[in-house]
Amino acid sequence: MRDMWTMTHFKSIEELNEVQRQKIVEIFFESSSKKDFTNEVEAFSFFYKWTVYYFSAKYPGESFLYNGVNGNPLGYLSGTDNSLKAQPYFDQINTCYSIFEEEFKRFPAHFHINVAAEARGNRIGSQLIQRYTDHLRHKNISGVHIVTAANARNRDFYRQNGFIHEVEKTCRKVPLVFMGKIL
Numbered sequence: 001m002r003d004m005w006t007m008t009h010f011k012s013i014e015e016l017n018e019v020q021r022q023k024i025v026e027i028f029f030e031s032s033s034k035k036d037f038t039n040e041v042e043a044f045s046f047f048y049k050w051t052v053y054y055f056s057a058k059y060p061g062e063s064f065l066y067n068g069v070n071g072n073p074l075g076y077l078s079g080t081d082n083s084l085k086a087q088p089y090f091d092q093i094n095t096c097y098s099i100f101e102e103e104f105k106r107f108p109a110h111f112h113i114n115v116a117a118e119a120r121g122n123r124i125g126s127q128l129i130q131r132y133t134d135h136l137r138h139k140n141i142s143g144v145h146i147v148t149a150a151n152a153r154n155r156d157f158y159r160q161n162g163f164i165h166e167v168e169k170t171c172r173k174v175p176l177v178f179m180g181k182i183l
Contacts, residue, residue: 005074007131008065013055020065023073023116031114049093053086054078054112060085064131066115066124074119077128079111081141086110096171100147100178103167107143107180109136129161137183144183150175 013021028047029035037043054061055078063078080086083104090097111132115124136144148154150168158179165180 005069006067006071007127008067009062009135010065011062012057013051013063014057016065020067020071020073024065024076027073027075027114027116030117050112051078053080053089059089062135064128064135066128068119073116075113075115075124075128077111077113077132079109079132079144081109081136081139083108083110083145096147096174096176099169099171099176100145100167103145103165103178103180106182107145107165107178109141109144110146111144112146125157126161133181133183142183143180145178145180147176147178150177152177155179 008016008020010016013024016024025047028051029043032046034046037046053059054063059080060082061078061080063076065073066075068074084101087098087101087104111129113125113128115128133144145165146158146163148158155177162181163179165178165182167178167180169176169178
């Protein structure tokens with residue numbers, strides 16, 4: 001029996017069709033902790049600020065889109081293989097980005113992952129991580145990391161996917177955890 005899903009690797013969101021782009025935006029906002037915006041311009045600016053590094057051809061980020069039956073996007077992973085190179089951009093938008101800088105040599109890559117609510121619990125996130133880590137291994141990248149809130153429910157998910165190196169720090173009174181995986 002053939003698989004009913006596909007994975008698309010892209011460097012720029014412009015490579016995707018309009019339905020795929022719209023679904024990425026929907027999944028982004030569905031997964032975001034920020035829900036209230038004064039208008040569409042503010043919402044778009046928020047989306048752009050957090051995704052341009054991965055979704056624009058002018059930056060070195062790259063992404064993977066998980067397409068379900070009929071090509072319907074169910075989740076995506078966006079990352080970069082060089083967090084130190086990304087640091088100047090992210091330091092401008094996130095004053096907490098550099099607090100784990102000493103970990104970037106051992107775990108140089110990082111990513112963000114979002115899965116549609118209706119598709120969670122079906123190992124889509126794990127499949128996206130596996131595809132991305134395989135891609136990083138092919139590029140001889142030594143490790144990958146994520147940063148999340150110390151009390152986030154997703155920590156067990158990342159542990160189950162091999163992110164066992166953990167360092168906790170606080171930034172602006174928010175406890176954060178760096179979770180790394182050797183590749």
